[in-house]
Amino acid sequence: NAGVMQNPRHLVRRRGQEARLRCSPMKGHSHVYWYRQLPEEGLKFMVYLQKENIIDESGMPKERFSAEFPKEGPSILRIQQVVRGDSAAYFCASSPLDGSTDTQYFGPGTRLTVL
Amino acid sequence: GDSVTQMEGPVTLSEEAFLTINCTYTATGYPSLFWYVQYPGEGLQLLLKATKADDKGSNKGFEATYRKETTSFHLEKGSVQVSDSAVYFCALDEKLTFGTGTRLTIIP
Numbered sequence: 001n002a003g004v005m006q007n008p009r010h011l012v013r014r015r016g017q018e019a020r021l022r023c024s025p026m027k028g029h030s031h032v033y034w035y036r037q038l039p040e041e042g043l044k045f046m047v048y049l050q051k052e053n054i055i056d057e058s059g060m061p062k063e064r065f066s067a068e069f070p071k072e073g074p075s076i077l078r079i080q081q082v083v084r085g086d087s088a089a090y091f092c093a094s095s096p097l098d099g100s101t102d103t104q105y106f107g108p109g110t111r112l113t114v115l
Numbered sequence: 116g117d118s119v120t121q122m123e124g125p126v127t128l129s130e131e132a133f134l135t136i137n138c139t140y141t142a143t144g145y146p147s148l149f150w151y152v153q154y155p156g157e158g159l160q161l162l163l164k165a166t167k168a169d170d171k172g173s174n175k176g177f178e179a180t181y182r183k184e185t186t187s188f189h190l191e192k193g194s195v196q197v198s199d200s201a202v203y204f205c206a207l208d209e210k211l212t213f214g215t216g217t218r219l220t221i222i223p
Contacts, residue, residue, distance in 0.1 A: 004158075033211070042121075042204060042215040043159070091158055093211075103149075104211060106158040 002027065004094050004107035012113045019079040019086070021110045025094030032075040033104060034067060037089040049075060082114045117142045121205045121214025128195055128221055136190040136217045138179075138205035146208040148172075148181055148188040153202045153216070162190075162203070197221045 005024040013019050025032050030051050035043040048056040049069040060067065064082075069075040079086055089111045093104035122137040140148065147166045151159040163172030168183035177192045188205060200221045205214040 006158075035211075035213075042213040043211070044213070045211060093159075103161055103164060106151075106160065108158040 004029075004092060004105050006090075006092050006107035006110050008110060009108060010111050010113070012115065013082050014115050015083055016081050019082050019112055019114075021077040021079075021090050021092075021112070023075040023077070023092030023094075023107060025075070025092075026105055029094035029096050029105070031095045032069050033093045033095075034075075034077050035091045035093065037091060037109075039088070043091060046077075079112075082112075084114050087112055087114045117146070117207060117212045119205050119207055119212055119214040122217050124202075124216070125218040125220060128219070130197055130221055130223050131194045132221075134190070134192040134195045134199075134219070136203055136205075136219070138188045138190065138214060140186050140188065140205075140207050142186075142207055145183075148179070149206045149211070150177070150179055150188070150190050151204045151206060151213075153204065155201070159204065195219075195221050197223055 004026055007022050011019055032049045034046040036046055037043045045059040047060050047067045051069055052071050064080045066078045089109045091109045092107045095104050118141045120139045149164045150162040152162045153159045162177055163174040163179055165172040165181035168181055171178055171180045179188050179190045181188055200219055202216045202218045204216045
């Protein structure tokens with residue numbers, strides 16, 4: 001059973017460009033969470049999604065950031081018009097649909113660098 | 116709101132030393148508590164967890180006990196190894212609220 005997969009692992013963008021980060025949850029998992037880790041800081045919750053639904057986006061910046069988890073395909077975290085302050089590691093985690101565990105399983109992360 | 120206060124790092128210990136990393140929390144209700152470990156260049160891995168008061172989570176020689184009376188979940192290990200060098204995060208509940216992390220370095 002493959003773990004949570006994220007791609008790309010490293011992403012470089014210039015200011016003003018768009019960044020698209022992908023997350024494929026573990027097989028059988030239908031809950032996806034996105035976190036951001038700024039340099040030398042802990043992880044901060046951004047958004048919690050189930051298939052085709054955003055359940056909690058209380059940690060998402062109000063502008064430029066969006067997330068989706070379509071019926072088919074990976075979850076996407078999209079950052080429009082990136083700025084230097086968006087440089088961080090973005091982690092995705094997944095957990096099972098049936099709520100059998102509150103444990104989240106993390107992907108390896110995407111390290112975004114904005115030049 | 117919910118919060119986690121974690122022992123500041125970095126922590127440097129000699130191999131075979133005893134380790135304690137403090138973690139206290141503020142939360143309504145009875146959250147589940149977790150310790151995650153992040154090795155260099157990798158994502159977080161669940162180390163251990165506890166879901167109710169007085170539960171003890173344990174894994175790879177690490178232990179932590181859910182103490183409701185002191186709202187704490189301190190991580191301990193009796194004899195650390197060089198391979199334990201990593202960043203350790205305390206967290207609570209499903210929408211994981213993380214501490215800031217403690218960087219641990221073990222020297223041979």
